[in-house]
Amino acid sequence: MRAPFKKFLASGNVFIWGCAAGVSVSLLMVFGLLLLIVFNGLGYFWTANIVELTLKDTQHVMGQLAGREVIPRSVTPDRPEGKSRLRVKVGNRDIYGLDFKWVNDDQIVSETYPPDIALLERREWGNMYARIKAVYRGETLQAEGNDAGWSALAPLIDTTNALHQQITRIEGIEIGSINTDIEQARLKIRALEIGAAPDTRERGQIDTLKAQVAAAESRYQEKTLELDTLRTQFNEYSVLMVDANGREKQIPVGQIIRALRPNEMGLMHKSWIYLTNVWSVLSTEPREANTEGGIFPAIFGTVLMVIIMSLAVVPFGVLAALYLREYARQGVMVRLVRIAVNNLAGVPSIVFGVFGLGFFIYAVGGTLDTLFFPERLPAPTFGTGGILWASLTLALLTVPVVIVSTEEGLAAVPREFREGSLALGATKLETMLKVVIPSALPGILTGLILSMARAAGEVAPLMLTGVVKLAPSLPVDGSWPFLHFDRKFMHLGFHIYDVGFQSPNVEAAKPMVYITTLVLITVVVLLNLTAIVLRNHLRKKYAGSVL
Amino acid sequence: MQTGPRQSPDHDSKAQAVKLTLNHVDFFYGERQALFDINIEIVKNQVTSFIGPSGCGKSTLLRCLNRLNDLVEGAHLEGTMLLDGMNIYGPDVDITDLRKRVGMVFQKSNPFPKSIYENVAYGPRLHGIKNRGQLDQIVEEGLKGAGLWEEVNDRLQASAFGLSGGQQQRLCIARALAVKPDVLLMDEPCSALDPVATAKIEELLFSLKQDLTVVIVTHNMQQAARVSDWTAFMYLGEIVEFGLTKQIFTTPSKKQTDDYITGRFG
Numbered sequence: 076m077r078a079p080f081k082k083f084l085a086s087g088n089v090f091i092w093g094c095a096a097g098v099s100v101s102l103l104m105v106f107g108l109l110l111l112i113v114f115n116g117l118g119y120f121w122t123a124n125i126v127e128l129t130l131k132d133t134q135h136v137m138g139q140l141a142g143r144e145v146i147p148r149s150v151t152p153d154r155p156e157g158k159s160r161l162r163v164k165v166g167n168r169d170i171y172g173l174d175f176k177w178v179n180d181d182q183i184v185s186e187t188y189p190p191d192i193a194l195l196e197r198r199e200w201g202n203m204y205a206r207i208k209a210v211y212r213g214e215t216l217q218a219e220g221n222d223a224g225w226s227a228l229a230p231l232i233d234t235t236n237a238l239h240q241q242i243t244r245i246e247g248i249e250i251g252s253i254n255t256d257i258e259q260a261r262l263k264i265r266a267l268e269i270g271a272a273p274d275t276r277e278r279g280q281i282d283t284l285k286a287q288v289a290a291a292e293s294r295y296q297e298k299t300l301e302l303d304t305l306r307t308q309f310n311e312y313s314v315l316m317v318d319a320n321g322r323e324k325q326i327p328v329g330q331i332i333r334a335l336r337p338n339e340m341g342l343m344h345k346s347w348i349y350l351t352n353v354w355s356v357l358s359t360e361p362r363e364a365n366t367e368g369g370i371f372p373a374i375f376g377t378v379l380m381v382i383i384m385s386l387a388v389v390p391f392g393v394l395a396a397l398y399l400r401e402y403a404r405q406g407v408m409v410r411l412v413r414i415a416v417n418n419l420a421g422v423p424s425i426v427f428g429v430f431g432l433g434f435f436i437y438a439v440g441g442t443l444d445t446l447f448f449p450e451r452l453p454a455p456t457f458g459t460g461g462i463l464w465a466s467l468t469l470a471l472l473t474v475p476v477v478i479v480s481t482e483e484g485l486a487a488v489p490r491e492f493r494e495g496s497l498a499l500g501a502t503k504l505e506t507m508l509k510v511v512i513p514s515a516l517p518g519i520l521t522g523l524i525l526s527m528a529r530a531a532g533e534v535a536p537l538m539l540t541g542v543v544k545l546a547p548s549l550p551v552d553g554s555w556p557f558l559h560f561d562r563k564f565m566h567l568g569f570h571i572y573d574v575g576f577q578s579p580n581v582e583a584a585k586p587m588v589y590i591t592t593l594v595l596i597t598v599v600v601l602l603n604l605t606a607i608v609l610r611n612h613l614r615k616k617y618a619g620s621v622l
Numbered sequence: 623m624q625t626g627p628r629q630s631p632d633h634d635s636k637a638q639a640v641k642l643t644l645n646h647v648d649f650f651y652g653e654r655q656a657l658f659d660i661n662i663e664i665v666k667n668q669v670t671s672f673i674g675p676s677g678c679g680k681s682t683l684l685r686c687l688n689r690l691n692d693l694v695e696g697a698h699l700e701g702t703m704l705l706d707g708m709n710i711y712g713p714d715v716d717i718t719d720l721r722k723r724v725g726m727v728f729q730k731s732n733p734f735p736k737s738i739y740e741n742v743a744y745g746p747r748l749h750g751i752k753n754r755g756q757l758d759q760i761v762e763e764g765l766k767g768a769g770l771w772e773e774v775n776d777r778l779q780a781s782a783f784g785l786s787g788g789q790q791q792r793l794c795i796a797r798a799l800a801v802k803p804d805v806l807l808m809d810e811p812c813s814a815l816d817p818v819a820t821a822k823i824e825e826l827l828f829s830l831k832q833d834l835t836v837v838i839v840t841h842n843m844q845q846a847a848r849v850s851d852w853t854a855f856m857y858l859g860e861i862v863e864f865g866l867t868k869q870i871f872t873t874p875s876k877k878q879t880d881d882y883i884t885g886r887f888g
Contacts, residue, residue, distance in 0.1 A: 509744070
């Protein structure tokens with residue numbers, strides 16, 4: 076009995092099973108996590124039907140079903156399955172205060188899906204689920220009744236959405252550029268006044284600048300007037316809604332982004348709405364403390380930050396690795412430096428954040444401000460968190476990864492390549508540039524891939540170096556110098572933290588957390604795929620090299 | 623054991639120019655001495671082979687001739703090595719110029735991860751030739767010189783790694799020839815090749831010595847006997863016997879040489 080068992084152990088089958096089990100468990104965990112995120116995230120975009128529940132106390136509840144759960148502590152010996160309750164998204168936050176309502180199953184008398192309930196997506200206060208009572212223009216009645224109101228509402232919403240775009244453009248771009256002009260002129264005036272007492276030529280300059288400011292201000296007044304007229308048009312029409320229990324609420328049409336009647340919609344229409352929902356999350360700015368609207372600024376900030384970081388980290392990492400591997404005398408010193416570099420990769424990221432704050436922002440940024448932007452002080456330009464400093468901090472955080480993989484790439488270049496090149500009369504530098512580095516490029520890219528994945532997911536150092544929950548403008552825009560390295564930015568990782576844990580409206584924020592996570596993972600995968608495709612291309616080109 | 627005076631093998635009476643002269647050469651890897659008092663002369667436009675058991679220092683000696691051993695940390699050389707009367711280890715020698723004059727082919731074929739054309743053009747480009755027409759001509763001459771032109775002229779832009787082992791080794795010869803060296807060092811160039819590819823390279827050596835002086839290290843005594851005019855037998859870092867190949871292989875003067883050639887040791 077013992078001998079066969081020993082033989083079985085020695086055959087190594089147990090070991091193979093153990094290894095396979097290890098792989099399976101890891102894969103299960105990864106796919107489980109992905110499934111959870113994908114399932115919860117993608118479900119958010121689907122427009123569920125609106126249910127109308129009649130309760131025992133003759134109250135009505137109207138909204139989208141969000142789940143069913145067993146009431147905590149409702150399990151008793153005679154009722155082992157417990158009591159369950161429904162979670163309904165009732166919306167109408169301006170009336171009820173909360174978006175969600177729990178309804179115990181035993182309270183429900185009937186459950187219907189009437190086709191005439193409208194879902195209004197609003198710029199503020201979240202969704203509204205109600206029936207239309209009347210549409211007004213100012214005080215005059217335009218249409219009365221649910222169906223007449225519904226037909227009257229649709230074209231009005233299109234008009235107000237167009238108006239809204241126009242208003243945003245005027246506010247953002249036109250008034251923005253006027254403000255920039257005024258700010259520039261004011262700063263020039265301050266710069267002239269800041270030194271010694273201005274001479275006559277300088278005084279002349281100041282006067283022209285002041286005239287410019289005055290002209291810009293009058294342009295600003297014109298634009299404000301234009302805006303006012305647009306805003307009156309915007310709020311000209313209003314719609315009177317009535318909720319499940321007969322409470323009325325009048326809202327301006329300008330507040331409505333989209334009106335839907337989900338219970339009337341077919342599968343095709345719902346699928347189309349699904350796609351437009353996905354697109355609007357990816358392409359628009361957040362609303363309502365980030366719990367609604369899109370996450371475009373966060374996507375943009377994440378990608379831009381990773382790109383700036385890559386541009387900074389690759390040259391430094393590669394140069395350092397070249398020195399360590401190719402030029403430095405391989406002795407105790409180099410080994411110590413290598414150990415230090417490897418350990419640097421294990422330092423908690425918040426420590427890098429503190430360093431970035433102290434070194435980049437206060438020391439470097441502060442110095443830049445006093446040297447180049449004295450007229451703006453005490454308001455800091457570079458002496459405060461911004462996308463450049465955040466990217467550089469992350470570059471510092473990931474430089475060990477690039478050094479280590481570049482060194483490995485260099486070590487894997489066969490000695491024969493170097494000797495072959497040197498024997499032809501190439502200098503060491505020529506050999507390095509023409510043979511060694513091209514062959515080590517796949518290794519360098521591996522380092523870049525690893526560092527991008529790490530950087531895209533870091534949040535802690537960013538909180539100290541320039542990420543914000545809501546950035547007023549993107550780091551790239553149409554006003555000179557187009558790329559604003561000093562601006563604060565939004566980031567998907569921080570967005571998850573902010574929406575999920577700092578939001579006053581927890582239930583409404585939950586799907587947003589899943590979506591943001593899903594997008595973050597997708598962004599990281601896409602960035603990595605780009606680098607992997609590039610690496611495979613290079614590998615094919617340098618086929619035969621060991622990497 | 624060869625000691626003291628230089629061994630100048632007496633050969634055909636016609637005077638032959640000496641290309642490389644080695645005088646009392648000692649070579650050290652750090653503390654360890656690898657070559658002991660080497661004194662030989664290598665004749666121009668002839669093939670000289672170094673034979674001997676593994677670890678006897680024949681590759682080390684070869685790599686001293688183009689100073690490739692400089693790369694090894696702590697390596698240094700005593701004595702003199704003259705190339706056409708110029709001290710290879712002299713203080714004013716430009717090492718890249720030296721390597722341009724003394725080309726090398728390695729044991730393992732080592733084409734660069736580039737196209738066939740770029741491999742051959744690598745050396746000339748380094749030395750400042752940019753004109754496309756001139757480069758085309760040099761590449762063609764190099765490939766013809768290595769007997770590879772007929773096989774690859776229709777796929778010059780293809781990767782060098784697509785060639786067979788023997789073709790890759792001839793590509794490395796073409797690459798060495800493209801910088802127009804005076805001397806070609808070959809470090810066991812056929813050890814990884816099959817007999818057919820080996821025969822092609824051996825054939826090539828006969829045409830190469832019209833323009834070049836060839837020094838070849840080989841494990842294969844038949845190869846040394848077939849291709850070389852001169853043979854040096856090395857053992858434990860010393861040259862035991864150096865002379866005309868036919869003399870070494872028929873009437874060796876040292877018993878050790880005889881034992882090695884007849885296969886009694888080594």
